Amino acid sequence: MPTWLFVAYGGGHIAMVLPVAQRVRELGIARPLVLALTTAQGPSRAAGLETVGFADFAQADDAPALARGAQLLAGLSASPSHVDPRESVAYLGLSYADLVSRLGQDAAAQAYETFGRQCFHPVPTLRRILNAVSPSLVVATNSPRAEQAAIEAARELLIPSVCMVDLFAVDEKRWIGRPGYADRICVLNESVRQVLLAEGRAPEEVVVTGNPAFDCLFDPAHRQAAIDVRRRLNVGDRKLVVYAPSPEPLRHPVREQTGNEQLPFEVLAGLAAWARGRTDILLAVRPHPSQGREISLPPGSNAVLTGQDWPLEPLLHASDAVCVTVSTVGLQAWLIGKPVVQVPGSMFDDGAPYISMGIARGAPMAEVGAAMDAALADIAHEREPQVRAVPQVIDVLVRTANL
Numbered sequence: 001m002p003t004w005l006f007v008a009y010g011g012g013h014i015a016m017v018l019p020v021a022q023r024v025r026e027l028g029i030a031r032p033l034v035l036a037l038t039t040a041q042g043p044s045r046a047a048g049l050e051t052v053g054f055a056d057f058a059q060a061d062d063a064p065a066l067a068r069g070a071q072l073l074a075g076l077s078a079s080p081s082h083v084d085p086r087e088s089v090a091y092l093g094l095s096y097a098d099l100v101s102r103l104g105q106d107a108a109a110q111a112y113e114t115f116g117r118q119c120f121h122p123v124p125t126l127r128r129i130l131n132a133v134s135p136s137l138v139v140a141t142n143s144p145r146a147e148q149a150a151i152e153a154a155r156e157l158l159i160p161s162v163c164m165v166d167l168f169a170v171d172e173k174r175w176i177g178r179p180g181y182a183d184r185i186c187v188l189n190e191s192v193r194q195v196l197l198a199e200g201r202a203p204e205e206v207v208v209t210g211n212p213a214f215d216c217l218f219d220p221a222h223r224q225a226a227i228d229v230r231r232r233l234n235v236g237d238r239k240l241v242v243y244a245p246s247p248e249p250l251r252h253p254v255r256e257q258t259g260n261e262q263l264p265f266e267v268l269a270g271l272a273a274w275a276r277g278r279t280d281i282l283l284a285v286r287p288h289p290s291q292g293r294e295i296s297l298p299p300g301s302n303a304v305l306t307g308q309d310w311p312l313e314p315l316l317h318a319s320d321a322v323c324v325t326v327s328t329v330g331l332q333a334w335l336i337g338k339p340v341v342q343v344p345g346s347m348f349d350d351g352a353p354y355i356s357m358g359i360a361r362g363a364p365m366a367e368v369g370a371a372m373d374a375a376l377a378d379i380a381h382e383r384e385p386q387v388r389a390v391p392q393v394i395d396v397l398v399r400t401a402n403l
Helices: 012-026 038-044 058-073 086-105 105-119 121-131 145-156 190-198 212-218 220-232 263-275 312-318 328-336 365-375 389-401
Strands: 002-006 032-037 050-051 137-141 161-164 186-189 207-209 239-244 281-285 303-305 321-324 341-342
Touching: 002 012, 002 121, 002 145, 012 032, 012 038, 012 137, 012 161, 012 212, 012 389, 032 038, 038 050, 038 086, 058 086, 058 212, 086 105, 086 121, 121 145, 137 145, 145 161, 161 389, 186 190, 186 389, 190 207, 207 389, 212 220, 212 312, 212 328, 212 389, 220 312, 239 263, 239 312, 239 328, 239 365, 263 281, 263 303, 263 365, 312 328, 321 328, 321 365, 328 341, 341 365
Parallel strands: 002 032, 002 137, 032 050, 137 161, 161 186, 186 207, 239 281, 239 321, 281 303, 321 341
Antiparallel strands: none
């Protein structure tokens, strides 16, 4: 049976990959193998999929690179507690070694000092992994760094590849729009397809499939599980507001732009101040997988932390309103009819145009409380998905693997 290698980071990226890889296994089409990057390891293993990481491909002569990786890990201000340190060391060390190989020692040090992990582009390591795995198909999402490197290494090795785009390809069109980058591109809707055609992709290469991560939103079991979520949180007659923060790096990964690293914490402080002392509100904070221990609740806040051990779909169904900066959670909440508030100010705002698309009401930081009150007065209207994405994506994978 052929091996199909799925490559994904955590959060919304692994969420796209898992239902597709699981269905491939169920159908017996191929052996799905997941190269789960950093925070994707836990969800991939929990899904029962065969999972590997950078550490599985480290070699004896990588000792200097791994030692450097340990130094880089120790220098990070925060690292997710649920990621195996051995994997973090290998990911950082091998990626940094590839950076040195590409730029030279001094330029690599300067690039890492300036851009951090955003400057990684580990094509040699991905080439090593592909040679070891010998997949007949490589599937990645729209992330840069190791996912982009996987697609490029596949092209070098004449392995067919597919790129699954999660949302609007605002920044990613720079590389995904290049002719020759992946054999097929799966996109959310026709408007995203047109963006990539305008960049030069051939019409037959870009296929509207929808986002597989959204298929499960409409599972009736999630509505039933939402009742248990409200019971466990002791919501009672209160309104449950979910805040899904997104990390805000100091520098944009692909543009010369600086960000406000404190943005997610400032929004949390504003929401906590709004909810404090109110008997009709409970604020549930669900950190991004990569934020880990960074998020803590302000003293005296009327709030609870709902981490990655709380499944997202039941939590969204249990909610009465949702607040985001740029998280995909905002789109997911809107799809199931929940009112959404978006606080602008992120360097990634243009990649999550929820306000202009009518998905969310906008709220400057100073008005977030009033916007939440208005959102809670909205009437929910569930929106059925236009297509089920998983079968559409699998059809693209089968056709691409047979090129």
